[in-house]
Amino acid sequence: MPIDVPTATGLVIPGQEFRWDEADARRYRHAIGQHDRQSGVLPTFAMTAPGAFGIASPDFYHQQPPEIRFPGIRLRLATLLQQEQELRVHARIPESGVAWCHSRVLEIADRGSAAVLVQRTELIGADGVPLVSGVSRIHARGEGTGTGRGRGTGGSSPAPPAPDRAADVEIVVRTDDQQAVWYQRSGKNNSMRGNVHTDAEFARAAGLDGPILQGVCTYAMVCAALVDTVLDAEIARLHTYTGRFTGIVFPGESLRTRVWTGNRVHHYHTTVPERGDKSVLVGDLRTD
Numbered sequence: 001m002p003i004d005v006p007t008a009t010g011l012v013i014p015g016q017e018f019r020w021d022e023a024d025a026r027r028y029r030h031a032i033g034q035h036d037r038q039s040g041v042l043p044t045f046a047m048t049a050p051g052a053f054g055i056a057s058p059d060f061y062h063q064q065p066p067e068i069r070f071p072g073i074r075l076r077l078a079t080l081l082q083q084e085q086e087l088r089v090h091a092r093i094p095e096s097g098v099a100w101c102h103s104r105v106l107e108i109a110d111r112g113s114a115a116v117l118v119q120r121t122e123l124i125g126a127d128g129v130p131l132v133s134g135v136s137r138i139h140a141r142g143e144g145t146g147t148g149r150g151r152g153t154g155g156s157s158p159a160p161p162a163p164d165r166a167a168d169v170e171i172v173v174r175t176d177d178q179q180a181v182w183y184q185r186s187g188k189n190n191s192m193r194g195n196v197h198t199d200a201e202f203a204r205a206a207g208l209d210g211p212i213l214q215g216v217c218t219y220a221m222v223c224a225a226l227v228d229t230v231l232d233a234e235i236a237r238l239h240t241y242t243g244r245f246t247g248i249v250f251p252g253e254s255l256r257t258r259v260w261t262g263n264r265v266h267h268y269h270t271t272v273p274e275r276g277d278k279s280v281l282v283g284d285l286r287t288d
Contacts, residue, residue: 029042039235183197268282
């Protein structure tokens with residue numbers, strides 16, 4: 001059923017404690033193919049926090065559809081796709097620690113047959129210092145009013161086109177057949193069943209040829225490759241990282257990322273060469 005926009009807009013997601021240790025950080029590094037020469041925790045690690053960056057947090061799942069239930073919101077997992085993600089880095093994430101996730105639904109954009117939920121999340125350290133903040137846009141198929149006249153624009157602007165010149169850098173990273181499994185295991189309380197990433201039957205029921213890589217895993221793998229290549233492995237230089245999801249990735253495929261560098265901005269476009277350079281992610285990485 002369509003989302004109750006007046007009720008859902010401004011909804012505060014219950015705050016969640018996030019505890020992690022060095023083993024969690026190592027598991028995440030492996031899951032996203034982070035190079036050993038990068039010293040420290042990549043900011044995308046924040047997206048494994050419970051209740052973080054996307055309303056579809058496993059901490060709020062129900063066993064039967066609709067799996068996600070909040071006041072004014074009833075969502076089925078099979079209808080959800082990550083549309084956009086932005087992360088801003090405020091302080092270094094330590095190798096182990098405690099933090100709190102605070103999230104709010106900023107806006108719900110009606111797309112006729114679908115809705116886009118815009119959610120802001122902050123990861124705040126135990127000392128009260130913000131670590132990472134971000135805005136997620138989640139596309140919920142079949143959850144619109146059918147008219148396209150609902151509230152909100154989704155806060156989204158057209159993806160910037162690639163510069164009309166050859167890329168300055170090209171990076172190719174191959175995903176593993178088990179990449180989605182590794183990523184699923186890197187988060188707290190993640191189930192291997194009832195999702196399109198590690199449950200083949202569920203993926204086929206959702207109309208897919210088979211399990212697909214988590215969008216946040218693709219997002220993180222590209223980030224790790226960009227930091228390694230254009231930031232000379234210096235994670236501390238990363239200030240803002242944005243991505244718009246333009247396609248899906250199947251585990252085992254390659255990620256080909258072309259980069260155009262400007263004034264402290266690295267524009268990137270990631271494609272899958274095995275499928276005719278199908279576009280899967282486009283965005284910017286900015287430094288201080």
